[in-house]
Amino acid sequence: MFRYVLKRLIQMIPLLLIISFLSFGVSKLAPGDYLAKQALNPHVSAAQIEAERHRLGLDKPWYVQYGLWLYHFSVPEVQPAWPPVTWQWGESFTYNAPVTVVIGQRLGATLLLGIAALLFTWLIALPLGIYSAVRQYSFFDKLFSAIAFVALGIPDFFLALVLLLLAAQTGWFPIGGRMNPSMIVEPGWKQAIDVAWHMIVPTIAVGIGSIAILQRRMRGNLLDVLGEEYIRTARAKGLPEGKVIYRHAVRNALNPIITLLGFELGALLSGFALVENVVGWPGLGFTMLHSMLDQDIPLTMAGLMIGAIMLLLGNLAADLMLAGADPRIKLEA
């Protein structure tokens, strides 16, 4: 098990190198560079732009730039102060600050929203899916299906805007943000309640679409399993219906869903840019979007690499969970 995980982690390194090489190459295909917009800034002379371009290494061939980026990304800074070794991932062009600092300021909020959305989605979608499959074609099954199709058709950012409008009209929820600024002087538990209250709108906006997908998936998978012969055998043997469904059918139906969970873990830090933007959730999405538009290479690449690493780790986690759930699967190092 340990050797398997270690092997998978080592295998990630060449994969990440290829991913970073490709994403760097693609982002270099865009015309212009970070300094192009300065061309129309009357305060900055052409000579200064060239000097800055040289300092940032943007005047070098793209493969040299890739090497420079890789060096800054992977080699930590060593300093006499504490902590002696820090990863900076290079310095953001836009913010004149280490990339890890810029990302660190926003990572927590995105992670918080991601985990909340994941819990919200899975805790609702799985029971609904099981219910719909067990009581196929019942009134509630049809109702859930209808709702799911509608939910799938609404883009999450639009739903967020509609919910905000509702919040503004009724005063039930705050208009975006993470916490009421006046809470800063209150004790931690009050702050946590306020954050939770602010999270309701974005969590629903992010989660509804996923609930619809997951509920349909779970229903379909379980229906497939319920049609299998071993279920009929179990029932024929006289096993109680609850045991047949929850012990045998659901557990088998979960396998494909667990793989899906791996992908969702991967999207934990990169999936909510639009909703974050609309509800003013202080996460990574908005910053990453702008770093891409501004061609702030160190920041953009860091965002892409975080996405890639999370996806690979998510898949690894899913594989481990699959092995736990399904005794037929063996992890081989």
Place this chain on the structure above:
Amino acid sequence: MMKRRSRALPTTVIASLVGLAGCMSAGTSSQLKPVSYDQVTYRIPHPWVEKYGRAGHPTKLVTAAMTGDPKTFNWYLEQDFTSAYPIVNAYDTLVESDIRTAAIYPGLAESWVETPDHLHVTFQLREGLKWSDGQPLTADDVQWTYNRVVMNPKLADNTQVDSARINGKFPKVTALDARHVRFDLPEPFAPFYANTAGEYILPRHQWEKHVETYDKSGRSNFYQAFNVAHDFAEEPMVGSGPYLPVLFKPGEYILLNRNPYYAQRVDQTGKPLPYSDQLLFKITPDANAESLRFVAKEADIGMDAQRPVDYQTLKRLEKVGDFHVVNGGMDFATTFFVFNLNRDHNPQHKPYVDPLHASWLQNVHFRRAFSHCVDRKAVIDNVAFGLNHPAYGPESPTSPFFNPHLPSYPYDLDAARKELVLGGFHPGDKDHPCTDAAGHKVEVDEYCYADNPNSVIISNMVKSELEKLGVTMNVKVTTFSTLTTKLESTLDFEIAIMNLSGGPEPNSGTNIWLHDGRLHQFWQRSDKSTDKQPPYDWETQIDNDFKAGAREYDFNKRKLYYWDYQRIVADQVPQIYIYYPTLFFPVSNSVTNATPSVMQEALAYTGYVNIYQLFK
């Protein structure tokens, strides 16, 4: 085993979520408390008495909504409005300019004397000035800011270096004693005071350690100082202005506290300003969500000018929310078509523009006919819901230097036809192409950029009007960075649509209008060009107007030079102006004295001119 763990999972996750929420907002509440209005006891002998607005009363908090995060808290590096808002009230300038009349009045300096040849100006600072940490503010801070920040060759891309320059040369700045500082100008320069009104004085005792230390690559630590990772609790910002940022939560808000030593201004009744103990800038990435903050009464003033499309929404929401939309005036930003009138050759000794096409572009009647084909009213209705104003020249009507007697080119296809005939063309119609004197079909290329969808819409509207005269204009959509490369370095375009920002001081347009200016887009001089040709006579006349205007200190005489340049531009139409945007700002009904103005653009952003006078 497995089961038990999965059951336990949600509670542990929820517990850690709560923990995460708590630790992310670990605040230092004691440092965030402002000095309240009654506790402000510091006074100076001769403060500035506010002329405009209403006398108010103490207020706890004023909340402003803004779109997007600041990129830096370093005044001399900020390049966008969202970075300027939180720090524009942190520092002061020697003199200030009246946003209603553009007249110069005292700032940190209470008076100044000038030698008759205008070459030596000595400023006398107000008595008793102090920084927000209680240290005295002296002439040494002034000379240090100019010599070691603004004019420091190692910080040559700071945002104020241009306005300090006088025809390419810097003034000499010397502190005579604690309250007197002398500027020795290389030549008389009328915009000197207007430019001084934009140069903020930094505290030497805070900034010297940042400016004069360097990182491993030899770059000054000035560039990292007060970046977005700055910890205001560890190193509080020291300033002389009414409000200083004390807390920044990225993507959420910026909190500003009153400067307890701010005593430069009092209201009409002699009470100290500012009225409000704190300012809170709430950050909303999305403009639509920002409008909702006003409906929900979560904001008092909106910092960002609203797009015309949002104006419509806000006007409707006015009835629901307790706010109104204020007109900030006509902006200085211009949208225009530029013709490539370049007569030089490229490094391969070929003309930049095909000689046949160049002969049309260089024909002034062709350009005037083009201008007659721009249906400015229809354009404004289409892209700005009828809210902008048609433009025929480079200076906005808001500017005190605007020339109201310019020739205009209203939308008129018959007039356009007449101009084409005057230019030797044979205008056609939808089915018959327009031809030039030698019988060549007239067909030109125009570039617009997808980053600004309005530029594409406007281009296509003009294209369909030109078609009615038989002139074919191929609209080519590209990106902003590709287009600026064409306009600035490769110079291979025929017609393009562009935007530039502006300001009330016409001399800041020298880089656009001098024939060797860096943004002289209709004939960009380049070191790489070959077979260089002399400028057009009218280009030389514009050069002379700008040079003479910068030396003339009498406003009424000076104005005439800039009137003349506007007349030449309107007459020769090297650039066709389309509209001036009107800016609108949402303001809550509960706040008094909110005065947004485009004139504030002299200070690098558009917005409220008197944050320190706001009260509720």
